[in-house]
Amino acid sequence: MLPHDPGPGFLPMLAGAGLVLCGLANLFGTDAPSAAISRDALVRVGAMLAVLLLYTSFVEQLGFVIATPLFLAAQLALFGNRRVVTLIVYPVAFTLVTYLLFRFGLEVALPRTTIGGVRI
Amino acid sequence: MTGWIEGFAAIASWSTLVMIPIGVALGIAIGAIPGLTATVGMALFLPFVFSLEPLQGLALLLGIYNGAAYSGAIPAVLIKMPGTPAAAATTIDGYPMSQKGRAGEALTISLVASVIGGFLGALALSFAAPVLARYALNFGSAEFFAIAVLALTVIISIGSEAKLTKGLISAMLGFLIVAIGFDPIAGFPRFTFGTTQLQGGIELIPLLVGLFGLGEAFTQMEKLSKKAAPKVSPGKFTMGRGWVRRLGPTMVGSTVVGFGTGLLPGVGGDVGGYMAYNETRRFAKDKTQFGKGDPRGVAASEAANNASDMGSLVSTFALGIPGNAQSALLLGALLIIGVQPGPNLFTSNSSLVFGAFATMMVGYALTLIIGQAGIRFWIRVVSVPPRMLWPGVMVLSVIGSFAVRSNVFDVLVTIGAGVLGYVLTRNGFPLAPVLIGVIVGPIAEQNFRRSMISSQGSYEWMLQPLTLTILIVAAVALAFAIWARVRASRRLPVL
Numbered sequence: 001m002l003p004h005d006p007g008p009g010f011l012p013m014l015a016g017a018g019l020v021l022c023g024l025a026n027l028f029g030t031d032a033p034s035a036a037i038s039r040d041a042l043v044r045v046g047a048m049l050a051v052l053l054l055y056t057s058f059v060e061q062l063g064f065v066i067a068t069p070l071f072l073a074a075q076l077a078l079f080g081n082r083r084v085v086t087l088i089v090y091p092v093a094f095t096l097v098t099y100l101l102f103r104f105g106l107e108v109a110l111p112r113t114t115i116g117g118v119r120i
Numbered sequence: 121m122t123g124w125i126e127g128f129a130a131i132a133s134w135s136t137l138v139m140i141p142i143g144v145a146l147g148i149a150i151g152a153i154p155g156l157t158a159t160v161g162m163a164l165f166l167p168f169v170f171s172l173e174p175l176q177g178l179a180l181l182l183g184i185y186n187g188a189a190y191s192g193a194i195p196a197v198l199i200k201m202p203g204t205p206a207a208a209a210t211t212i213d214g215y216p217m218s219q220k221g222r223a224g225e226a227l228t229i230s231l232v233a234s235v236i237g238g239f240l241g242a243l244a245l246s247f248a249a250p251v252l253a254r255y256a257l258n259f260g261s262a263e264f265f266a267i268a269v270l271a272l273t274v275i276i277s278i279g280s281e282a283k284l285t286k287g288l289i290s291a292m293l294g295f296l297i298v299a300i301g302f303d304p305i306a307g308f309p310r311f312t313f314g315t316t317q318l319q320g321g322i323e324l325i326p327l328l329v330g331l332f333g334l335g336e337a338f339t340q341m342e343k344l345s346k347k348a349a350p351k352v353s354p355g356k357f358t359m360g361r362g363w364v365r366r367l368g369p370t371m372v373g374s375t376v377v378g379f380g381t382g383l384l385p386g387v388g389g390d391v392g393g394y395m396a397y398n399e400t401r402r403f404a405k406d407k408t409q410f411g412k413g414d415p416r417g418v419a420a421s422e423a424a425n426n427a428s429d430m431g432s433l434v435s436t437f438a439l440g441i442p443g444n445a446q447s448a449l450l451l452g453a454l455l456i457i458g459v460q461p462g463p464n465l466f467t468s469n470s471s472l473v474f475g476a477f478a479t480m481m482v483g484y485a486l487t488l489i490i491g492q493a494g495i496r497f498w499i500r501v502v503s504v505p506p507r508m509l510w511p512g513v514m515v516l517s518v519i520g521s522f523a524v525r526s527n528v529f530d531v532l533v534t535i536g537a538g539v540l541g542y543v544l545t546r547n548g549f550p551l552a553p554v555l556i557g558v559i560v561g562p563i564a565e566q567n568f569r570r571s572m573i574s575s576q577g578s579y580e581w582m583l584q585p586l587t588l589t590i591l592i593v594a595a596v597a598l599a600f601a602i603w604a605r606v607r608a609s610r611r612l613p614v615l
Contacts, residue, residue, distance in 0.1 A: 004575075005573050011299055012310060012311070019292050022285040026283070026285040026286065035546075049535070049539065056528060068519075071515065072512070079344065086508065094512060098516070106168060110519070111522075
């Protein structure tokens with residue numbers, strides 16, 4: 001290490017100390033407490049997170065074109081959409097457009113799978 | 121002069137030129153949707169920038185930057201909710217105008233004022249930035265450290281309404297996140313927990329896309345508003361005859377105010393908008409209509425916030441230190457494509473910089489056309505149901521972060537950042553300082569350490585005239601912010 005360099009630990013220590021100090025200071029002073037989360041909302045947000053993690057775990061196995069419409073439909077349902085058009089047409093269309101855009105427009109490799117010998 | 125020729129020559133290819141209207145249209149749509157800000161929008165399209173040519177990617181991002189700077193006014197006028205924070209001052213007179221059936225007029229004024237402010241601002245930018253860059257060629261690590269501190273201080277104190285301690289906490293979280301990986305000077309691993317994934321550090325795109333995009337999606341899921349947006353009949357879209365005489369001086373004056381406030385690193389469009397509004401009112405002979413639907417209020421705010429965005433780009437391009445949240449993102453984009461912003465950019469890559477300026481001038485001209493031609497469509501965009509929009513944003517966030525290097529770890533980063541963004545937002549912590557901490561933190565750290573190394577461990581370099589002046593300005597900004605908060609109300613949060 002170069003002489004007189006405060007070192008790699010300098011910034012983390014500063015930030016850490018600052019966080020502790022500001023955290024404590026934050027306790028003082030009047031501040032409207034943030035609204036408590038309703039149980040209903042907590043369940044929805046939790047479900048949203050769970051679907052996200054499931055998608056991330058399975059997208060490489062299922063392939064982008066299969067996993068994504070399912071993911072999108074699930075999130076749309078969680079957001080309260082109930083119409084068939086929204087839950088089926090929108091996810092499929094969205095997946096198709098983004099697939100074409102990313103794969104052929106930007107030449108980005110999206111996770112693929114093989115069905116009946118065909119890689120999609 | 122040669123810079124201009126280079127710049128326009130650089131963008132004179134169809135593949136680049138086509139990106140400008142695409143970016144502008146995207147930007148107008150993004151800015152018009154409440155809850156979706158320019159920062160989020162630009163973050164969502166960062167993965168595209170990654171795969172495009174540098175100038176093409178810049179043209180897209182800058183188009184979004186410019187388009188959204190105008191269209192934040194649309195929901196501000198129609199439903200009293202600014203589409204972007206910069207349009208906050210536009211609601212003051214814009215919404216009352218809409219209530220009186222003059223929404224169309226307000227929208228047209230917003231558009232013209234935005235384009236004038238932006239175009240003149242871009243012109244000023246193209247003159248100011250090279251001058252600053254040339255001057256900054258003499259800057260050393262001491263000066264850059266001071267400016268970085270200034271940017272951080274200003275954005276925490278003036279640029280945000282939250283409690284100062286919360287802003288500081290956000291910024292320090294940014295520091296810690298960006299510290300993950302190998303330290304830039306000594307190569308020492310930090311926060312890597314021994315894993316190779318973390319040794320590379322946290323990729324910027326997944327972090328930003330998660331923090332701003334996915335985080336907002338979580339917030340929207342919690343709110344789950346099922347209300348339909350109210351229908352508005354805009355009335356006529358003309359500004360009335362003699363608008364140049366009535367509103368011209370306001371627009372030009374506000375452009376100057378806006379550009380000037382934008383120059384200070386860390387000050388964003390909303391501050392410029394409010395300042396121009398206040399100054400316009402102060403110099404107005406007839407003040408009675410302000411707050412009740414005076415067109416000058418709308419013109420002032422919109423001209424200023426666009427000009428301010430241009431002003432913010434001066435330090436972004438010339439010094440490599442961002443002037444607001446969106447330009448911090450732009451800096452991130454430049455780093456991703458391998459361009460190092462700063463004084464040397466003008467000597468080493470002037471066609472890129474001037475190409476960017478040329479893009480914006482063309483972009484603002486196009487904004488006028490696209491904005492006016494499609495105004496009835498843009499109005500409809502305001503009412504896009506959140507419950508259909510945000511799932512789409514989620515998918516884009518996830519694919520976008522995956523597209524960076526086809527690594528699932530990045531998607532996990534995005535999800536983690538999304539949770540962080542959600543938790544921070546719902547507890548009143550501002551997100552912009554996190555972004556600034558991530559982008560400016562390394563600048564501050566590296567220059568501080570280099571200064572210490574060069575000065576053999578003494579702090580004397582901080583006492584050099586320019587460095588000291590800048591640090592004092594930062595301290596003054598902080599003191600002013602504390603004073604302003606105390607004055608605002610003794611019962612509201614101060615620290």
